[in-house]
Amino acid sequence: MRTNLLKLFVFFFIFLASLQGLFANNDKPRDRFVVVLDAGHGGKDPGNMGNGFKEKDIALSIILKIGKALEKQDGIEVIYTRDSDVFIPLDKRAHIANEADADLFVSVHCNSHNSQAYGTETFVLGLHKTAENFEVAKKENSVIFLEEDYEVTYGGFNPNSPESYIGMALMQEEYLNQSILLADFVQKNFTNELKRKNRGVKQAGFLVLKNAVMPSVLIETGFLTNNHEGPYLNSTGGQNKMAAAIVEAIDKYANTINLSNLESVGSNSSSNMPVQSQIYEGITFKIQLAAGSKRLETKAYNFKGLQNVERAREDGMYKYYYGATSDYIKINELHNEAKRNGYPSSYIVAFKDGSKITVNEALKSKVN
Numbered sequence: 001m002r003t004n005l006l007k008l009f010v011f012f013f014i015f016l017a018s019l020q021g022l023f024a025n026n027d028k029p030r031d032r033f034v035v036v037l038d039a040g041h042g043g044k045d046p047g048n049m050g051n052g053f054k055e056k057d058i059a060l061s062i063i064l065k066i067g068k069a070l071e072k073q074d075g076i077e078v079i080y081t082r083d084s085d086v087f088i089p090l091d092k093r094a095h096i097a098n099e100a101d102a103d104l105f106v107s108v109h110c111n112s113h114n115s116q117a118y119g120t121e122t123f124v125l126g127l128h129k130t131a132e133n134f135e136v137a138k139k140e141n142s143v144i145f146l147e148e149d150y151e152v153t154y155g156g157f158n159p160n161s162p163e164s165y166i167g168m169a170l171m172q173e174e175y176l177n178q179s180i181l182l183a184d185f186v187q188k189n190f191t192n193e194l195k196r197k198n199r200g201v202k203q204a205g206f207l208v209l210k211n212a213v214m215p216s217v218l219i220e221t222g223f224l225t226n227n228h229e230g231p232y233l234n235s236t237g238g239q240n241k242m243a244a245a246i247v248e249a250i251d252k253y254a255n256t257i258n259l260s261n262l263e264s265v266g267s268n269s270s271s272n273m274p275v276q277s278q279i280y281e282g283i284t285f286k287i288q289l290a291a292g293s294k295r296l297e298t299k300a301y302n303f304k305g306l307q308n309v310e311r312a313r314e315d316g317m318y319k320y321y322y323g324a325t326s327d328y329i330k331i332n333e334l335h336n337e338a339k340r341n342g343y344p345s346s347y348i349v350a351f352k353d354g355s356k357i358t359v360n361e362a363l364k365s366k367v368n
């Protein structure tokens with residue numbers, strides 16, 4: 001009788017311990033980076049059918065290749081909005097990402113045009129500056145007409161009415177700086193490594209990005225309507241290359257953001273003396289505070305009291321930088337100051353001979 005009681009106690013404690021483990025696992029481990037991969041269209045919505053190709057199939061194929069490569073990496077978790085040929089409403093896609101408390105939302109599409117236009121472009125949410133960019137958003141948003149109750153779901157949003165887009169840009173404003181970081185990496189990889197035509201990083205009002213509460217981009221991988229680009233995107237070789245370029249961009253992004261989250265630099269020093277400086281010759285580190293299409297005066301009152309902010313125009317957007325030093329310890333101090341002053345999503349960037357390189361690349365160069 002007594003042993004049975006003992007057994008029961010032991011069992012109960014093991015049960016409690018495992019319950020605790022279960023609850024502990026509910027907290028997202030801080031070293032985990034969650035990426036939501038969103039293949040455009042699907043099911044009854046084929047997307048564009050340029051040259052007889054199907055956007056929904058090409059987008060899914062590229063997304064699955066991206067996912068397969070990312071899943072092999074430690075510390076990255078991949079979630080798909082769809083991994084088969086099914087119809088998913090636009091608002092559900094952002095909802096999946098929000099539920100997963102994701103770090104990044106990446107939507108993949110293919111473009112179309114009634115000309116032989118070609119090239120790649122990556123969008124972040126914002127107000128379109130050209131009629132051309134508005135057309136892309138209108139086309140992608142018009143898939144809501146295939147949804148039942150779309151008028152209720154989207155509160156009377158009309159993809160074809162410019163008025164519907166007013167205010168939308170504000171929804172992702174908090175994440176704009178980081179979204180542009182990924183968009184830049186994607187476009188640079190497409191252009192430098194794959195020699196695709198660069199149509200740039202752009203802003204427009206995509207419904208699928210609107211409700212995501214994390215940095216988010218929509219990649220137009222090229223035009224199916226173009227007689228060269230269509231077959232390229234429909235080929236396994238082309239899809240492999242596009243996927244690899246996007247994976248590399250996501251890795252660069254994750255590294256940049258993770259580096260920014262490191263609290264103490266040089267803490268692994270063997271002596272108790274704090275490290276005073278870490279100079280990287282030929283490298284300039286800066287803090288990217290903000291980015292966007294708005295041209296701001298670089299006065300302290302526009303930047304929460306931060307002095308000597310620098311404005312640069314890159315790829316049709318304004319980037320705002322704080323600090324400039326070859327000292328990695330110093331730039332981390334400045335980064336902490338920027339965060340304290342109200343720029344939690346700011347991050348460190350690195351320049352070599354005037355061109356932006358990743359911070360990882362910079363840190364691999366020799367320390368003085």
Ligand SMILES: [Zn+2]
Pocket residue numbers: 040041047048055109110140
């Ligand atoms: Zn699309």
